[in-house]
Amino acid sequence: MTDLSVYEFSRKEQILFFSCLAAAGLVISYLMYRNILFSAVIIPFAGKIKGFVTDSIIKNRRRRYMTEFKDFLFMASTAIGAGRSMKDAISESIPSLLNIYGKKSILAADLTIAYGRMETGGENDVSVLRDLADASGLEDVKDFVTVYSICKTTGASLISALGKAAGVIMEKMSIDREIDEIVRRKEGEGLVIFAMPALIILFLNLTAPDYIAPLYETAAGRVIMTAVLASNIGIYAMIQRITNVEI
Numbered sequence: 001m002t003d004l005s006v007y008e009f010s011r012k013e014q015i016l017f018f019s020c021l022a023a024a025g026l027v028i029s030y031l032m033y034r035n036i037l038f039s040a041v042i043i044p045f046a047g048k049i050k051g052f053v054t055d056s057i058i059k060n061r062r063r064r065y066m067t068e069f070k071d072f073l074f075m076a077s078t079a080i081g082a083g084r085s086m087k088d089a090i091s092e093s094i095p096s097l098l099n100i101y102g103k104k105s106i107l108a109a110d111l112t113i114a115y116g117r118m119e120t121g122g123e124n125d126v127s128v129l130r131d132l133a134d135a136s137g138l139e140d141v142k143d144f145v146t147v148y149s150i151c152k153t154t155g156a157s158l159i160s161a162l163g164k165a166a167g168v169i170m171e172k173m174s175i176d177r178e179i180d181e182i183v184r185r186k187e188g189e190g191l192v193i194f195a196m197p198a199l200i201i202l203f204l205n206l207t208a209p210d211y212i213a214p215l216y217e218t219a220a221g222r223v224i225m226t227a228v229l230a231s232n233i234g235i236y237a238m239i240q241r242i243t244n245v246e247i
Contacts, residue, residue, distance in 0.1 A: 001110050001113060001114075001131055001132050001134075001135035001136075002106050002109065002110050002135060002136070003135050003136075003137070004058065004061055004062050004065060004106075004135070004136050004137055004138065005058065005137045006058075007054050007057050007058050007061065009050075009054075017050065017053065018046075021042065021046060021049065022039070024042065025039035025040070025041075025042035025043075026039045028042065028229070029041070029042075031198060031201060031202060031205070032201070032225045032226075032228070032229055033216065033222065033225060034216045052240075061106065062136075062138060063176075064101075064106065065106050065107055065136060065138065066138065066140065066169060066173065067173065068097055068100075068101055068105055068106065068107035068108070069107055069138075069140070069141060069144075069169065070166055070169045070170055070173065071096075071097065071100065072093050072097065072107060072111070073144070073162050073163075073165055073166035073169070074162075074166055075089065075092065075093040075096055075097075076089040076090070076093060076162055077159055077162035077163055077166065079092050079093070080158055080159055080162065081159045085125075086125045086129075086148070087115065087118045087119065087125055090111050090114060090115045090118075091115050091119075093111065094108050094111050094112055094115065097111070110132055110135070110136075111132075114128045114129065114131075114132055126145070126148065126149045126152065129145045129148065130145050130149075132145075133145045140165075140168070140169050140172070143165070144162075144165045147161045147165060148161070148162075186242070187239060190235070190236075190239035190242075191239070193235060194232060194235050194236050194239065197228050197231075197232055198232070201228075
């Protein structure tokens with residue numbers, strides 16, 4: 001089962017990340033100091049930057065997983081309504097998920113493992129689904145497994161429970177999309193503020209290099225440039241903190 005709380009970079013992703021990091025370090029170093037040797041200052045921040053990228057990937061993977069899980073609930077509801085068991089519903093939903101989301105579907109891979117454990121290992125469907133929910137770390141998935149377990153134990157209508165669970169997830173996803181749109185707009189406004197100092201420095205370098213030369217040639221100028229760079233990092237961190245909204 002896939003643990004959505006962690007993500008390991010592949011070799012290709014590692015190469016791409018460090019290549020982009022090196023390129024960014026060279027650009028910043030030359031723009032702020034006119035000396036590519038200063039690009040080494042980005043090395044201490046490599047772990048922090050990688051952590052930020054990893055968190056973004058994890059967030060996107062969780063969002064994609066919930067979209068797939070919502071579709072799975074509708075598929076399972078249809079199959080169970082036709083008299084199929086949960087094991088059969090899982091088996092029938094896997095090809096559909098692969099057709100919709102492709103071979104990169106996280107949920108399809110997890111359901112394949114879950115079906116194998118039930119079919120080959122003879123494990124109880126509730127315990128297998130609980131393992132899937134625990135691995136995902138998503139409250140909606142855990143709530144579904146709890147509801148399914150109660151319905152199976154008490155004999156309550158599983159079809160109704162699946163429909164309501166899918167409806168709740170869809171409503172939450174709709175609210176999430178609305179919040180994302182607002183956050184993106186605010187992030188865009190913040191990034192304009194974040195990029196403005198660099199754009200001004202670039203503009204002065206292109207149009208009035210003599211005017212800005214003291215900032216590169218004197219110790220005081222380098223201190224000012226360092227302060228500008230530090231301020232920019234602080235601004236970006238503040239933007240991320242403000243726009244980090246979860247529901």
